[in-house]
Amino acid sequence: xxxxxxxxxxxxxxxxxxxxxxxxxxxxxxxxxxxxxxxxxxxxxxxxxxxxxxxxxxxxxxxxxxxxxxxxxxxxxxxxxxxxxxxxxxxxxxxxxxxxxxxxxxxxxxxxxxxxxxxxxxxxxxxxxxxxxxxxxxxxxxxxxxxxxxxxxxxxxxxxxxxxxxxxxxxxxxxxxxxxxxxxxxxxxxxxxxxxxxxxxxxxxxxxxxxxxxxxxxxxxxxxxxxxxxxxxxxxxxxxxxxxxxxxxxxxxxxxxxxxxxxxxxxxxxxxxxxxxxxxxxxxxxxxxxxxxxxxxxxxxxxxxxxxxxxxxxxxxxxxxxxxxxxxxxxxxxxxxxxxxxxxxxxxxxxxxxxxxxxxxxxxxxxxxxxxxxxxxxxxxxxxxxxxxxxxxxxxxxxxxxxxxxxxxxxxxxxxxxxxxxxxxxxxx
Numbered sequence: 539x540x541x542x543x544x545x546x547x548x549x550x551x552x553x554x555x556x557x558x559x560x561x562x563x564x565x566x567x568x569x570x571x572x573x574x575x576x577x578x579x580x581x582x583x584x585x586x587x588x589x590x591x592x593x594x595x596x597x598x599x600x601x602x603x604x605x606x607x608x609x610x611x612x613x614x615x616x617x618x619x620x621x622x623x624x625x626x627x628x629x630x631x632x633x634x635x636x637x638x639x640x641x642x643x644x645x646x647x648x649x650x651x652x653x654x655x656x657x658x659x660x661x662x663x664x665x666x667x668x669x670x671x672x673x674x675x676x677x678x679x680x681x682x683x684x685x686x687x688x689x690x691x692x693x694x695x696x697x698x699x700x701x702x703x704x705x706x707x708x709x710x711x712x713x714x715x716x717x718x719x720x721x722x723x724x725x726x727x728x729x730x731x732x733x734x735x736x737x738x739x740x741x742x743x744x745x746x747x748x749x750x751x752x753x754x755x756x757x758x759x760x761x762x763x764x765x766x767x768x769x770x771x772x773x774x775x776x777x778x779x780x781x782x783x784x785x786x787x788x789x790x791x792x793x794x795x796x797x798x799x800x801x802x803x804x805x806x807x808x809x810x811x812x813x814x815x816x817x818x819x820x821x822x823x824x825x826x827x828x829x830x831x832x833x834x835x836x837x838x839x840x841x842x843x844x845x846x847x848x849x850x851x852x853x854x855x856x857x858x859x860x861x862x863x864x865x866x867x868x869x870x871x872x873x874x875x876x877x878x879x880x881x882x883x884x885x886x887x888x889x890x891x892x893x894x895x896x897x898x899x900x901x902x903x904x905x906x907x908x909x910x911x912x913x914x915x916x917x918x919x920x921x922x923x924x925x926x927x928x929x930x931x932x933x934x935x936x937x938x939x940x941x942x943x944x945x946x947x948x949x950x951x952x953x954x955x956x957x958x959x960x961x962x963x964x965x966x967x
Contacts, residue, residue, distance in 0.1 A: 539722060542567060542615040544640040546577065546604070548584060548696060548797065548863075549657050549689050550621025555589060556700040557619075558596035560725035565611040566604045577604045585862035585889050588697040612647035617722060619687070620644075620668075621657045630804035632661055641668050645675035645682075653718050654684045659742050659802060661809050665709070665735045685710045685719055686735045688742035693796060694860025705729045709738025743806045747820050750799040752787040754823040757830045760790035760966025770966025771948060790966045792920065792946035793830035795857030795866035800827070831868040834918055834944040835875045837963050841942070842916070846880030849939070851914040853907050853929075854921025854947075855887035855894045862889045864897070868946060869920040873898060876918075886910040888925050911937040922947035931958035 539562050543554035546568040554566040568574055573583050580594040596602035605611055612618055622636035637658060644654055654672060656665050669684035676682065686709030691699035706728050710716040716732055723730060733741065760770040770790045778785035794800065803824050810817040842848075857867035864870060876883055883901040887894065891903050904910040907929050911917060917938065919926060931954045935941045941960040943950075948964045955962035 539563070539616045540614060541565075541722070542611045542618045544608070544618065544620045544644070545622035545636070545658075546573065546583065547621065547623055548586070548691070548693060550619070551577075551582070551584065552586065552589065552691060552696045552700055553619055553621055553657055553689065555592045555596060555602065556697065557722070558599075558602035559592050559701065562601065562722070562725075564596075564602050565615075566602070567606070567608045567611050568604065569606060571606050574604045574606055586696050587694065587860060592697065608643045609647040612644050612652075613649050615652055617653040617655055617718060618644055619655045619657050621689075624658050624660055624801075626801045626804055630808040632659070632801075632805045634660065634664065637664070637668065638671065641671050642675050645672040646677050648676065648680050648682060649678055651681045653715055654682060655687045655719065656684060657687050657689050659688060659746075659798070659805075660686075660739060661805060662736050662739045662743075665739060683710075683712060683715045684735070685715045686738035687719065688738055690742070690745060693863055694858060701726065703728050705731050707731045707733065707738050707741055709733050709735040709741075711735055743802055743809075746798050746802040747806050747823070749787050750794055750803050750827070751819055751823045753794050753799075754826040754830075756788050756790045757793065757965070758826050761830075761833075763966040768966075773966075789948070791830075791948065792832075792834055792868045792965065793827045795868060796861075796863060797865045800866040803827075831871045832875060833965065834946050834963075835872050838916060838918070838944050839879075841963075844880070845876055845916075848881055848915040849913060850876055850881040850883050851907075851910040851917040851938075852876075852883055852885040852901075853887075853910060853917060853919045853926045854923050855885060856890035856921055859921060859923045862893055864890060864893050867920070869894070870897065872918060872920065873901070877901070881916075884910040884914065886926075887921065888923055890921075908933065908937060914938045915940045915942065917943045919943065919945040919947055919949060922949050931955050931960055935959045 541557050541562050541564045543550045543566045546566050554564045558564040582590045620640050622640050624632040627633050665684050665686045672682055688707055706723050708719045763770045774788040777783050778788055803820050807817055807820050855869045884904055885901055886904045886907050907926055927949050934943055935958050943960055943962050945964045
């Protein structure tokens with residue numbers, strides 16, 4: 539089928555590439571000409587495992603193209619997927635301006651029957667408004683409907699999560715729309731859950747916020763473990779055997795980040811308040827996560843007289859391994875506090891350095907963890923990259939002026955670090 543995708547961020551680009559991989563003819567639309575030319579050359583604007591290979595493969599096969607000319611892309615599409623951003627506003631609500639822009643461009647370009655599918659995460663009821671908005675601005679008298687098809691990919695494994703998803707959720711209001719979406723997803727061979735548009739919109743928030751709750755709960759328990767002398771990793775391992783709980787998302791640390799959990803918890807909290815209801819569990823998750831992010835800095839501040847003039851190694855900058863995304867990364871909050879305290883920061887990340895440099899151009903960036911650790915007075919670990927895990931406990935002792943390590947990802951065993959002569963602080967242990 540002829541498909542178009544509005545937006546080439548994590549959601550839009552990955553969706554478009556995977557649709558092409560399954561045999562559809564796909565045109566990805568973006569307003570940035572330089573970005574479009576970059577993608578045409580086979581270079582991905584985002585760091586995502588396996589994405590560039592599929593981009594090159596499907597572009598060469600003639601199934602995948604990129605353009606800024608939305609009118610020509612949308613004109614004869616069987617379905618148009620909207621995958622633009624819905625960033626958080628100061629009050630926690632979702633900014634829908636990019637959705638509105640895409641919807642109006644679609645309305646002014648359509649020449650025939652079309653299904654518009656919103657993949658972006660939007661508040662419940664948004665798809666109803668999008669459908670009416672498109673119909674208000676239609677230039678030609680054509681049949682158009684809007685469906686909801688939320689994504690559930692994780693950054694760092696987005697391609698795999700799309701091609702081998704646990705399920706595909708489609709929210710429609712007609713048999714025609716449901717049938718067309720089923721046909722589009724038929725080559726994927728995945729379970730399809732067909733619900734109403736509003737249920738699909740809510741399912742996205744409910745799923746993401748449940749996972750955020752799970753993380754925040756474990757971080758809360760970890761904080762209590764420190765006070766009572768328990769080990770959060772032992773607790774998590776014990777819990778994981780219970781099939782009702784499961785093993786995933788039980789790792790304690792310095793909070794969640796990224797493009798989804800922080801934004802979606804705040805958006806659902808805002809939506810509930812708008813409707814006169816308080817989602818107390820979600821509100822608690824937001825509060826716990828906010829406090830958890832700077833827990834390491836507070837621990838170190840209790841230990842140190844000052845950070846003024848000290849060399850501080852910051853290992854890992856992205857919000858998680860496998861991505862160059864810094865959105866809501868705990869490293870940002872901690873680096874700000876360290877700089878304000880006069881620290882001399884030497885940072886390492888295998889892929890996030892350039893993005894971090896735009897935020898903090900004055901700190902020193904290193905090519906290896908060992909370079910950052912050399913003669914350091916303190917080390918903070920913010921992301922559990924494999925390259926950082928590969929640093930042996932003895933190296934901290936050998937390289938650092940003072941082997942003092944604050945690990946926000948619990949990467950090392952307490953006994954190994956103690957035996958290596960490292961003063962080691964982690965989360966919940």
